[in-house]
Amino acid sequence: MSQTVTLTIDGRQVQAEAGTTLLEAARSVNIQIPHLCSNEELAPYGACRMCMVEIRQGQRTRLVASCIYEVEEGLEVQTVTERVLNVRRLVIELLLARNPTHPTLLKMAADLGIEKTRFEVEVKGCILCGLCVRTCREVVGVSAIGFEGRGTSRRVTTPFNEAPPDCIACGACATVCPVGVIPLKDKAGIRTIWKTDYPLQRCESCGRIIAPVKQLEYFAKITNQPLSHFTEHCVHCR
Amino acid sequence: MKKIKSAAELNALQEELNARLDPNKPCIAICCGTGCMAHGTRNLVERFQQELADRQLTEKISLRRTGCHGFCERGPMVVLHPQKIFYQRIKVDDVPEIIDKTILGEEIIDRLLYRDPVTKEKVVHEYEVPFYKKQMRLVFGMNGMIEPTRIEDYLAIGGYGALAKVLTQGDPQAVIDDISAAGLRGRGGGGFPTGRKWNATRKAEGSPKYVICNADEGDPGAYMDRSLLEGNPHSVLEGMIIGAYAIGSSHGYIYVRNEYPLAVENITLAIDKAREMGLLGQDILGSGFDFDIVINRGGGAFVCGESSALFASIEGRAGEPRAKYVHATDKGLYDKPTCLNNVETWANVPLIINKGAQWYAGIGTEHSKGTKIFSLVGKINNTGLVEVPMGITLREIVFEIGGGIPKGRKFKAVQTGGPSGGCIPEAHLDIPVDFDELSKLGTMMGSGGMIVMDERNCMVDVAKYFLKFLEEESCGKCTPCREGIYQMRKILDRITNGEGKLEDLDTLEWMGQAIKDGSLCALGGSAPNPVLTTLRYFRSEYEAHIIDKKCPAGVCKALITYGIDPDKCTGCHACARVCPTGAATGEKKEVHQIDQEKCIKCGACYEACKFDAITIV
Numbered sequence: 029m030s031q032t033v034t035l036t037i038d039g040r041q042v043q044a045e046a047g048t049t050l051l052e053a054a055r056s057v058n059i060q061i062p063h064l065c066s067n068e069e070l071a072p073y074g075a076c077r078m079c080m081v082e083i084r085q086g087q088r089t090r091l092v093a094s095c096i097y098e099v100e101e102g103l104e105v106q107t108v109t110e111r112v113l114n115v116r117r118l119v120i121e122l123l124l125a126r127n128p129t130h131p132t133l134l135k136m137a138a139d140l141g142i143e144k145t146r147f148e149v150e151v152k153g154c155i156l157c158g159l160c161v162r163t164c165r166e167v168v169g170v171s172a173i174g175f176e177g178r179g180t181s182r183r184v185t186t187p188f189n190e191a192p193p194d195c196i197a198c199g200a201c202a203t204v205c206p207v208g209v210i211p212l213k214d215k216a217g218i219r220t221i222w223k224t225d226y227p228l229q230r231c232e233s234c235g236r237i238i239a240p241v242k243q244l245e246y247f248a249k250i251t252n253q254p255l256s257h258f259t260e261h262c263v264h265c266r
Numbered sequence: 267m268k269k270i271k272s273a274a275e276l277n278a279l280q281e282e283l284n285a286r287l288d289p290n291k292p293c294i295a296i297c298c299g300t301g302c303m304a305h306g307t308r309n310l311v312e313r314f315q316q317e318l319a320d321r322q323l324t325e326k327i328s329l330r331r332t333g334c335h336g337f338c339e340r341g342p343m344v345v346l347h348p349q350k351i352f353y354q355r356i357k358v359d360d361v362p363e364i365i366d367k368t369i370l371g372e373e374i375i376d377r378l379l380y381r382d383p384v385t386k387e388k389v390v391h392e393y394e395v396p397f398y399k400k401q402m403r404l405v406f407g408m409n410g411m412i413e414p415t416r417i418e419d420y421l422a423i424g425g426y427g428a429l430a431k432v433l434t435q436g437d438p439q440a441v442i443d444d445i446s447a448a449g450l451r452g453r454g455g456g457g458f459p460t461g462r463k464w465n466a467t468r469k470a471e472g473s474p475k476y477v478i479c480n481a482d483e484g485d486p487g488a489y490m491d492r493s494l495l496e497g498n499p500h501s502v503l504e505g506m507i508i509g510a511y512a513i514g515s516s517h518g519y520i521y522v523r524n525e526y527p528l529a530v531e532n533i534t535l536a537i538d539k540a541r542e543m544g545l546l547g548q549d550i551l552g553s554g555f556d557f558d559i560v561i562n563r564g565g566g567a568f569v570c571g572e573s574s575a576l577f578a579s580i581e582g583r584a585g586e587p588r589a590k591y592v593h594a595t596d597k598g599l600y601d602k603p604t605c606l607n608n609v610e611t612w613a614n615v616p617l618i619i620n621k622g623a624q625w626y627a628g629i630g631t632e633h634s635k636g637t638k639i640f641s642l643v644g645k646i647n648n649t650g651l652v653e654v655p656m657g658i659t660l661r662e663i664v665f666e667i668g669g670g671i672p673k674g675r676k677f678k679a680v681q682t683g684g685p686s687g688g689c690i691p692e693a694h695l696d697i698p699v700d701f702d703e704l705s706k707l708g709t710m711m712g713s714g715g716m717i718v719m720d721e722r723n724c725m726v727d728v729a730k731y732f733l734k735f736l737e738e739e740s741c742g743k744c745t746p747c748r749e750g751i752y753q754m755r756k757i758l759d760r761i762t763n764g765e766g767k768l769e770d771l772d773t774l775e776w777m778g779q780a781i782k783d784g785s786l787c788a789l790g791g792s793a794p795n796p797v798l799t800t801l802r803y804f805r806s807e808y809e810a811h812i813i814d815k816k817c818p819a820g821v822c823k824a825l826i827t828y829g830i831d832p833d834k835c836t837g838c839h840a841c842a843r844v845c846p847t848g849a850a851t852g853e854k855k856e857v858h859q860i861d862q863e864k865c866i867k868c869g870a871c872y873e874a875c876k877f878d879a880i881t882i883v
């Protein structure tokens with residue numbers, strides 16, 4: 029049986045199971061901490077730094093990423109302090125310099141009293157939260173995309189910038205992207221993603237589109253079922 | 267050599283090897299450290315070998331190719347034992363004379379002696395050289411006494427005796443208690459108490475446990491770990507084996523930059539030799555304790571010196587840090603308890619075991635014990651590696667050991683702690699070198715880089731240089747470090763181009779604090795330090811760039827104009843000869859001019875003029 033821990037978040041007593049992150053514990057009592065790179069389906073990553081909170085340990089306080097830091101008995105957490113807000117303000121302004129127009133970022137900025145970034149804008153779109161890369165690896169399980177470069181040259185790409193050999197065209201990366209910068213297009217029985225065309229499978233019974241052929245082949249492989257198991261009927265005519 | 271099966275056998279071998287050392291036998295110790303190698307020491311060694319062979323003296327006079335002696339400024343250098351005569355800036359053609367006159371004839375060659383720039387007197391012996399006099403070379407000093415490729419040399423001076431001692435005593439906890447009592451703190455930068463780290467790893471649950479030596483030294487201008495690995499690899503190994511025994515680990519790694527080929531070569535050889543002799547591997551010295559070490563060569567990313575990024579790199583992933591809310595001592599490499607220490611920390615261990623915790627704790631300040639090796643570089647007369655007791659003042663290091671600033675220029679700042687350390691001005695030079703004192707000034711001990719700057723260094727430019735380095739070395743994972751350092755650097759670019767605004771300084775300070783607070787690892791967590799400390803101590807220089815559009819040090823190209831002082835110009839034509847665009851012109855023996863239209867502000871004329879006639883406005 030797992031152990032229950034009692035801690036204080038913004039002055040409120042909160043009970044949470046050991047192993048819960050501060051972000052989850054806060055959410056359980058409806059204290060919302062802004063975050064961009066955290067997703068409950070993925071392992072904690074702690075890269076965007078929007079979810080920073082201030083914790084007190086004895087006389088000392090320090091900032092930690094609430095998406096990683098786990099609850100501790102008696103821990104005092106403040107989710108809104110001047111230090112915390114300064115980090116969030118900086119982070120959102122820095123991200124707006126890469127993507128000055130996306131509503132999600134603009135809303136987060138507005139919540140912090142920021143209309144626009146003071147930094148020089150160089151539009152890149154992607155905010156490098158890594159949700160796509162981690163979803164592809166941890167949820168889909170194919171690692172078709174990854175990061176290249178370091179520092180400001182870091183970007184998400186396919187191996188050697190070519191058609192990704194392991195991609196199953198499932199589109200999870202595009203779906204999870206918080207700023208919608210991964211292009212995905214379905215047209216005339218073809219899905220285009222990562223600059224590559226993938227044929228879409230039609231239901232053998234009703235003719236509706238089910239999913240990319242490569243995705244169904246991947247399902248067949250990991251479930252050890254014949255491909256026909258996934259192509260004979262679709263969710264609509266099963 | 268055959269395997270040593272017990273501490274007693276080791277002792278006997280040490281004594282035998284030591285007895286073979288004839289203290290009166292002439293020995294030529296040639297520094298073969300990286301600095302001297304770059305000066306052409308290889309040719310010097312060959313010439314010595316040749317000349318000794320020609321005179322049939324190879325049996326009578328020994329030649330020792332040692333690691334770095336530290337005084338890199340004066341290389342190539344030799345020390346002639348037993349008198350310890352110190353010759354510096356030696357050329358290949360000096361070799362026959364050294365053998366004939368000094369070694370065979372006991373005559374000192376005056377021109378090869380070191381001349382003290384302060385007293386103008388020639389110094390004969392190594393121990394009288396002011397550069398060495400104030401040092402306390404406990405860890406680094408052994409470099410001059412051994413050939414790093416010969417385990418026999420290390421054994422002869424008592425090497426692996428500390429290991430034998432702890433294995434004989436058979437009490438791992440006592441070893442940790444000793445290290446704790448000695449007050450040893452991590453030399454890699456953080457200054458974490460080593461004993462506490464060992465203890466935590468020993469107590470942690472999980473198996474196997476790993477012991478790692480961090481040799482991913484990457485600070486610009488720093489080479490102390492490199493010189494230890496190159497010059498005395500067995501001391502690092504011995505420290506690691508003792509640590510592994512104390513912690514209860516049988517797996518070790520040395521993570522070393524592949525850009526350090528000689529360090530890789532020497533440590534690889536040292537591991538092979540130690541294993542061959544039963545000092546590494548299974549059943550070390552017949553004690554039943556097993557421990558072996560694997561070398562992992564790093565690709566040179568600065569961030570891989572950060573422990574969690576280093577683990578990722580060993581595990582075969584990209585070198586990106588992760589949050590360290592769970593300590594590496596509980597979950598480090600492969601999520602197993604891991605004790606990671608820096609090269610210099612490991613090299614201190616045998617010393618503490620041999621001489622005792624009490625003795626060690628007697629050196630240094632209240633909370634910083636022992637010695638620290640610094641690489642003293644930049645605008646300093648005596649460039650090199652120095653080992654000093656903790657508590658010595660920065661002034662003593664810069665002016666007494668370092669010999670002050672070249673060309674009689676004025677000292678401006680010293681940067682400690684590598685690229686993410688801070689710049690300390692003259693007013694604070696009397697503070698003792700101590701982990702806590704340095705951090706109070708906004709800088710840190712770091713791994714031991716010490717860069718000296720003079721009046722011709724622009725502090726804004728210096729801050730920009732280090733930010734640029736860190737911007738390129740940021741792994742790019744977290745936003746504040748990746749984007750924040752980049753944007754800070756862009757603001758500094760604007761300031762040095764004369765386009766800065768006064769509010770930029772507030773923005774820089776605000777960003778600096780938020781980046782320190784918000785970054786994932788210590789790289790971002792300390793990256794703003796050069797900017798924050800220069801703003802703290804040299805704010806007027808920033809303001810001069812912004813308000814007056816001037817660079818007081820005459821460095822920032824956009825803000826300076828080169829001119830010629832007609833009173834000082836002798837018409838020597840040196841400026842015109844080096845000017846790449848033909849901007850500097852004039853008839854010989856007439857006052858020269860600079861055509862501002864053509865001038866690209868490369869500064870070649872400024873460097874070339876011997877009469878200080880080139881002005882910077």
